[in-house]
Amino acid sequence: DSTVTAAELYNLFLVSYNVIKAQDPAARIIGPSLANFVPYAQASCEHGFNMTDFLDFASAHNLDLAAISWHYNGTDPLYLADTVSSVRQMIAARPNLGHPLVFVNEYGGRDVQRDPGWDVGFLTALTDSGVASAVRSCWLDDCWQPDLDGLLTPDGTNTLPDYYVRSFYGAMTGNMVATASTSDGVTSIASYDPGLPVIRVLLGRGVGYTDQARAYPGDPAPAGPTQVTVTIRVPWSSGSVDVAETDIAGQDISAYSPGAATHQTLPVTAGGAGTG
Numbered sequence: 406d407s408t409v410t411a412a413e414l415y416n417l418f419l420v421s422y423n424v425i426k427a428q429d430p431a432a433r434i435i436g437p438s439l440a441n442f443v444p445y446a447q448a449s450c451e452h453g454f455n456m457t458d459f460l461d462f463a464s465a466h467n468l469d470l471a472a473i474s475w476h477y478n479g480t481d482p483l484y485l486a487d488t489v490s491s492v493r494q495m496i497a498a499r500p501n502l503g504h505p506l507v508f509v510n511e512y513g514g515r516d517v518q519r520d521p522g523w524d525v526g527f528l529t530a531l532t533d534s535g536v537a538s539a540v541r542s543c544w545l546d547d548c549w550q551p552d553l554d555g556l557l558t559p560d561g562t563n564t565l566p567d568y569y570v571r572s573f574y575g576a577m578t579g580n581m582v583a584t585a586s587t588s589d590g591v592t593s594i595a596s597y598d599p600g601l602p603v604i605r606v607l608l609g610r611g612v613g614y615t616d617q618a619r620a621y622p623g624d625p626a627p628a629g630p631t632q633v634t635v636t637i638r639v640p641w642s643s644g645s646v647d648v649a650e651t652d653i654a655g656q657d658i659s660a661y662s663p664g665a666a667t668h669q670t671l672p673v674t675a676g677g678a679g680t681g
Contacts, residue, residue, distance in 0.1 A: 410453065411455070413448075437454070439456060439474075440475075441475070470678045471505060472507065473496060473505050474510050475510065478542055480513075480516065482529065482592070482611060483530065485531070486510070489507055489534040494508060505511060507536050507539070509531065511541070512527055513541050515542075518541070519563060520566070521567055522612070523611040524567045525592055525611070533675075541555065569663055573607055578596065579597050584636065586636075587614070587630050587633050587635075590611055591611075592608045592609060592611065593637070595607075604646075612631075612633075624654060640679070642675040643673055643675060645673060648669050649666040649668050651663045651665070
């Protein structure tokens, strides 16, 4: 292991690529699946392997990659979105690469993985960044067999808090609509289904850390309440909407169900171009 160099790893990738393509020219090959996003050669990158040199190597050898991939096991969704933007810029600067998709092999830090607020933050970052495929990390007691992604208990009969985020996200049919927040720590995703018509909104706060049963030194410090304004752009410019709000609690990792929804009627404010 101590004699491995980045050049050898790049060549290993090239040999593997050529063997696969020789057997199946239609094969879709992705890479480099970095354990961490390392943009340039630096002391922290293993064996000197980094994204810039890999993409230069792939471009020089005219490799037709289906997707560019890496892992992110941190706790900052905004940083993940920034890395996606950086990779897209790297791809655009190398026309030989064509238009590969962006995959995130694994995402989500150990200490916030079961927190619904952080889950919404990551979903927002991945959705807004146009990531084509992303897989949640599994940590500690969430890596049981079968791995149920931290959404269900090992026997598959009870739900954990993130389950409700994902089941709601899975029901977001129709088209995505724009949202905005006055806080970087509060993010939202919204969809509009004209056939119902219903707008679904996922709203989460990825700040602090409330699940002290799994706390470790260095965890984000608990954060108190804050005020924030979230704006959802709707496809009409007047009238009113019935807003049904349900809380997905994140303070306890035990199985539970969200409470009943509260309802209120809110006016639509014109926002231009037929939207409000």
